Amino acid sequence: MELAPQMLVDAILLGGVYTLMVIGLALSFGITRVINFAHGEAIMFGAYGAFWLLTVWGIDPLLSLPLLLAGGFVAGFLVYETAVKRVLHAPHINQILLTFGLGLIFQNVALILWTGDERSANPNWAFDAFEFNMVVVPYGRLIGFLVAVMLVAALFAWLRWTELGRASRALAEHNEAAQLVGINVSLTYGIAFGISVALGVAMGVLVSFLGAINPFMGFHMLVKGFAILILGGLGNIMGAVFGAFILAFVETSVGYYVPNGIGWAEGMAFAILFAILVLRPRGLLGQEVEG
Amino acid sequence: MHPRLTVAAAVAALACSATTGAAAQDTIRVGVPMELSGKFVSYGAPGKRGTEMAAEAFNYKVAGKKLELLFRDVQSDAQTTVSVINELVSQAKVNYMIGPIGSPIVAAAIPAWQQGKPIWLVPGSSSTKLEEVAGAEPMFFHTYPYAYHYHTSEAAALKHYLGPGKRVAVIYSDDSYGRTHLPYVQKYYKEAGYNIVAEELVRTNASDLNPVLTKIRVSRPDILIGLVQTTDAITLAKQIHTRRLDVPYLVGTAYTQLDEWRNAVGEAQEGWLGVTTYLPGAQRAANPDYPHIFPSLTEWEEKFRKRFNAEPDFLDIGTYATAAMLFLAIDRAGVDDREKVAAELRKIDLQTVFGRGNFKPTEGGTKQQAFTDMVVFQNQGGKNVVLYPLADATGKLQPLKR
């Protein structure tokens, strides 16, 4: 079929972007066991940050990325220290509602500050594409993919080879034992949370030139993020990567091959989510889920 | 008294208290529900400005009485709209209402309006569902074109410049907007002798339109029509530009004139056609009978700029003309009476800043419709050039070259 090459390219590029979207969420849940319902807002602030830096000071999103990453980390750490820490051992409902509430606050602060107008960042290179054999590869998408790959690789490297990264994994695997070995739980959690938010912010920077920005954009991504996490297995970072690519492929192929496919494509995430929950709640690579 | 009984009594007392009081005998109250916040604030804000400016032109006095505008924010939310319209219609019991503007908000307002049916002027909503449900109502006055007016104008313009026999692809969003516009595109473009070779649906807020654009590229159209709004209009324009989709003519609806869209898509705006009721820079003479209320267009634009420190758009001027016509009708009737004012409204036929102010029935079933003339324009080099009607044209249709 003549659509297949383009479809494959689109799916792969989308998979990379989706991976970045969820990796932060996977990290924070994997390590702190708190689901951050405000992750979408981290993405949103990243997008606005990149947009304003470009519009007001002319800084290209790729250059502002490191700055925003740092900012995201600090913000995430602070949010952890002030709010999330207190509900670490609280019933699930408190954790969910706390982060949900934080998300609401952030959305509306953005709405009040910047109005609901749609924006988009337009760095010059985002408007170009290269073409070979009838397949169009937009630069913006490609660069987004490469950034995502780099950041995810960096994350895996951090987890594997740095002290803090290994400490985080230890905490995730066996909480009490890790503490016995002298790992500072609170600091490690805070750092993990900070990194998770930073990754969300990075996603936002990508979205700023790939799509449209508005204060409520975070929620849709959050919901998709959950679908991916559950598919891959909650708490398993590698699973999140697989899940991201699988969802990207399913969505793209439905978009191409099903009549009015794009209308249903957005619903694929939920169909998958429900199916997984019913058939195999642990997802692809996750641990057994207690009833 | 037992504390619990006090609470119960207080509840009952509170429930019986009225809030908005009855009007003093010598004020005429006009309800103005607008989207002053939320998703449609870019419609509601000009709605408020236009109405205010019209009231100022009348010095807030009509038919010898004081004119009072009851502005209410419907927050672009259906629930709030129901509450607000209920309050205006059943509590404040206004005889006249102007607004809201956005299609889904107007739709939500209809059942509440039907509780009391004051004179209702709607300077917005191109949805034909509105026409279906409220068009035949004697108190309903529509002062903004319907979806089919958009497409008769655009199809006529394209046919004039390109002739018949072209291939047309349509992208439409899965919401009220896209779905109501689609049948009219199908109808009028077929009548113009064009073939519709592709019709693709997009979900609102979809971030990836690539599958759709790829499918459209395969069908090789000459004309691509985007029946979308806001976010999707931005995403669509950018992704078409990035992919260098080689369709020579890109046709939008009203969004291509909006600053919000143009700023967000940057250079991707080049070549897009659009249709509107008003473009700045047009010429129109003053109305000799009412030079103060309906000055020449340039004078009006100047006044607007001084008053609001902003450029007027099609909704500013549309609501201005609508409100001015209402106030004039009340003045002519001389009394604060719905039937008499409605009769005067139906009789109005004069030149306004916005065009000919005259209510006539439409083929779709609206009894009282004004302002259906539309102007087709194209974005050439960052400026909007009028293409059609030919009498107002400032340029010719240009194909997009990749």
Added chain:
Amino acid sequence: MPLRDITTPAFFLGAAAALLVSVTLASPQVNDWVFRCCTLIMLATSWNLMANAGLISLGHSAFWGVGSYAAVLTANGLGLSLWLALLPAFAVGVLLGAFLAFATGRLRGIFFAISTLALSEGLRITAFMLPEVTSGAVGVFLKQELRPSQQVLYSLGVLGAIGSVALAWWLSRTRFHYACRAMRNNEAAAQMLGINPMRYRLGVLMVSGGMASLAGGINAWYGGYLDPGMAFTLHFTILSQIAPILGGIHTLVGPVIGSIGIIFLSEGTRIAFGANEGYSQLIFGVVLVIGILFMPHGIYGVYRRLRQRAARPRNHAPTHIHQAAEGTPKEMRS
């Protein structure tokens, strides 16, 4: 802690009667507020019932939405009057609750919450994609001739709220309530006590779902117009949670107090700040965060603590046993 609280039947019936009377006498503006409060009370009580069993719903708008559509579509299709049209609304909610119970099986906590979210969003998209059934994005209007007077609608709202709270109260006195509370704390342990979690989960979800759908149906008749965005909007999910949290989760009056508080807040900010809807949502977020962090038992919890403190004896009797030979009055008054 007993769940039967200050709402003695006398007070409750008194307030109910006052409300019904006020519906005929009050101004339309106040009636509108009362109506919105009542549908919110139904929604909040329904959410609270689920939360009592440890099931956190993040997709309550799913029930609201299907109830809305059922009430309007059956009425338009079959020419039903209000009372008849509400039966399908309730039934659909019960069925959806049952479906959710079977689909989620034994899943709890986060998994359950996320599946409710998925359900809500999935239904929203389905409503868009099936215009033949739901009129899709264009929306559907309730046929004008079927509409009863505003007074009937207001009264129905009040009755719905009263009915919901009464049902919740009745449930709180049955074994059902204690079984749910046991499940909330530890489902495995509850099972050891002979409680069949599946049966109770089914029960909770069916009752709760039916209640929420009924609320949605009544509201849809009031508003007269429906589209998928409106019906399945996240807004109701948020409200359904904030109201019980604000008022006092797991209590009977919590949802009621919370609903009144919410309507006050949102209408208050709308009228005061007018220009920006963002403010009221912002305040909701702040309420939620502060509520969780500092006031986990809501307004009602604060009220109860204050009452307890007032009831404590204020004399000089020592509350600690002192080892010291002499204790000054100051030391003893700990």
